[in-house]
Each structure stands twice: as structure tokens, then as C-alpha cells.
Amino acid sequence: MLALNHSDLTLRLGSMAVLCIYSAVILLLSGILLLRFIRLAKERRRRKVTEIWRPLLAQCVVEVPETLPELTPQEHLVFLYLWNHCYESIRGDARAQLNELARRTKSDEFAKQLLRARRLRWRLLAIVTLGHLQERSIWNELVAMLEADNAFLSLIAAKALLDIDAPATVPLLIPVISRRNDWSPLKVVAMFGTVGADIAADTIAKAACQASPEIGSRLIRHLAATQSQQGLPPLRALLREGTTSDDILAACLFLFGECSDPRDVATVRAHISHPTWYVRLQAASALGKMGVEEDEPRLITLLDDEHWWVRYRAAEALSNLPWMTAERMTQLCGELSTIESQEHMLPFMARSNVRKAGPLPSVHPRAQAS
Numbered sequence: 001m002l003a004l005n006h007s008d009l010t011l012r013l014g015s016m017a018v019l020c021i022y023s024a025v026i027l028l029l030s031g032i033l034l035l036r037f038i039r040l041a042k043e044r045r046r047r048k049v050t051e052i053w054r055p056l057l058a059q060c061v062v063e064v065p066e067t068l069p070e071l072t073p074q075e076h077l078v079f080l081y082l083w084n085h086c087y088e089s090i091r092g093d094a095r096a097q098l099n100e101l102a103r104r105t106k107s108d109e110f111a112k113q114l115l116r117a118r119r120l121r122w123r124l125l126a127i128v129t130l131g132h133l134q135e136r137s138i139w140n141e142l143v144a145m146l147e148a149d150n151a152f153l154s155l156i157a158a159k160a161l162l163d164i165d166a167p168a169t170v171p172l173l174i175p176v177i178s179r180r181n182d183w184s185p186l187k188v189v190a191m192f193g194t195v196g197a198d199i200a201a202d203t204i205a206k207a208a209c210q211a212s213p214e215i216g217s218r219l220i221r222h223l224a225a226t227q228s229q230q231g232l233p234p235l236r237a238l239l240r241e242g243t244t245s246d247d248i249l250a251a252c253l254f255l256f257g258e259c260s261d262p263r264d265v266a267t268v269r270a271h272i273s274h275p276t277w278y279v280r281l282q283a284a285s286a287l288g289k290m291g292v293e294e295d296e297p298r299l300i301t302l303l304d305d306e307h308w309w310v311r312y313r314a315a316e317a318l319s320n321l322p323w324m325t326a327e328r329m330t331q332l333c334g335e336l337s338t339i340e341s342q343e344h345m346l347p348f349m350a351r352s353n354v355r356k357a358g359p360l361p362s363v364h365p366r367a368q369a370s
Helices: 002-059 073-089 094-104 107-114 120-132 136-145 151-164 166-179 185-191 197-210 213-221 232-240 246-259 262-270 277-290 293-302 308-320 326-335 339-351 365-369
Strands: none
Touching (some): 073 107, 073 120, 094 120, 120 136, 136 151, 166 213, 185 213, 232 246, 232 262, 293 308
16 A cells, blocks of 8 residues: 555656656747847838838938937937948038937937936947037936946047047046056057047056056057057156156156157167166167167167066067168178077078078177176
């Protein structure tokens, strides 16, 4: 009797397990079908809005159409993506006509509603749209977003503020850039793309002067991407104070080399014998880009530096000097007093096709004696 009851219980448990498995499979398949249905519906809606509005947005380059279709909330989301893409693709007066189109479709009001949405991507879409529309009514909200925990949200808010009023935004951004270590310097440089390279360089340089050595050095190294020398005066003033960290100093020397302003040659020379090896390294690299003939002995001296990377960069800098020829490199290598310094020059001699002109020079007698 007990065996019968035990067998019956096992059968029931097995049946329940099978039923649960089949139910789970059915729920999973139903979920997949539902998600697919939703995705297809979104795709149809996106295609419908695109087919209707893309010709109208293109027409705005000439004039805004007199009659415009109505937009449902879901269609309005798709429209905002299209509108922003079109706005960023054109320049000049056509943007004003796109703004008129957006206001006639009440996209400014719709974007303000999205600004308080729970979904981050909708809020980001709203910020970008209102920035393009230069909507000053949300100024205070955007300023508050500069301190948001989400770095991407704060960067998009900063870009929108620059779109609305760049001169008023720059003083606000300097302290924020100087303390946010989660803002990529490349993103910061790109953020200023619409306001001009000079404003970008000046703002980033001033922020770097106020920032910690870690953040400041990263910002300075990316100033070269602005292709503007407007950021050099604040950095020169900072170095004259004589209290900068080695990280900031090395970053400034790197930038001086990239910009190659003759006014900075004396500063670079002054740090060719700095006690910190990576400062000497950046000074050597900078001299290779902006030095004159009298700087050649300085670089030759660094070929005997105690740090391998300094010796390597000094050899590279010598090979990059404008007047350096294959013959001069061959002569220079023959005059070097140590095997180590010659070994650093050999790869750059090979790169200059010195081997085609003849065999490499033998080791100097003084080097053999050592």
C-alpha cells in the first residue's frame, strides 16, 4: 500500500513538472512573439513617419510647407530623431526654417514634456532638440544637469547650453570641466565644435589650470585637437608661477611641441635636464618638432640619459629635425661615444634608407674601449 502511494505521488510530481515546463515554454514563445510584434509595429511606424516627413524636411531648405500632417505622440518621437538628424546635417539659414517647422508642429512643447520622462534616451532626445531650438526657458534645468551623476547626460546638457548661449555658458563650464574626471577630453573638445576652435581652446586651457594634475594633464594633451593656439597664453602664465606638477608640465611641453610656437622654445630648452624622466622625454620630443640647429647638441646629450624612453625619444627627435639628412645621421652616429646611444640611432637611420647609401658605421673606438 505504501509502495502504491509513493508511486502515485511520484507520478503526480512528474506530471506537475512536465506541466510547468510546457507552461514556461508557452510563456517564453508568447513573449518572443509579443516582442516581435512590438518591434514590427515600431518599424512600420518609423517607416511611415520617415516616408511622410523626410520630403517635408528637405523642402524646408527652401521654405516651410504651408500645411503639415498631425503627429501622434509615438510618431512625434520618430519625427524628433529625423528633425535632429536633418538639423545637424545642414548649416546657415535653413536651420532657422527647420526651427520654424519644429515650433509649428509643437515639437518644443513635446520636447519639454520628454524632458521629465523616466527613460533616459527620451530625456537625451529632448535636451538635444531644445538645445537646437535655443529654448532659453529650460536654462536653469540644463545648468542643474551639469552636476548629474550620469556623465553622458551632463555632457549633452553642456552641449545644449552652448547651442543656446555660448558666451554665457563658457564661464559656467570652466569649473565643471576642471573637476569632472568622468568627462572624456575628446568629448569635451567635440562639445565645442559649434562655437569655434579659439573659444574651445581658451576654455579648456583655463579649466586645465584650475583642475587637479590628473584631469588638467589629460585636458592639455587634447588641446592640440582644437588646432588653435588660443589655449597657450593661460598655460604659459601657469608655468611662470613655477608651482605646477610634473604631470601638468609634461603635458604643456607636449602641447608646445604640437603647436610649435617659437615663443615656447626657451621653455622647452629649460626642461631638457629636468629631474623627472617623462618631463625630459616630452622636452626632447618637442625640440624635435620646434628646435633649431643649436638644439642638436642638447638632443645628443639625451642619448646618454639613464632612462631608455628618453634616449629613444631623443634619437627620434634628432631624426625629425628639418635639416637632418641621411649623411648627417651617419656622421652623427659615428661620433657617438657609447654603444647604447648608437643602438638608438640605428632604427631611425634604417628608416631614412641609410642602408642604401652604404654600410652602417662601425662602433666608435672610444665605445669599444669602454
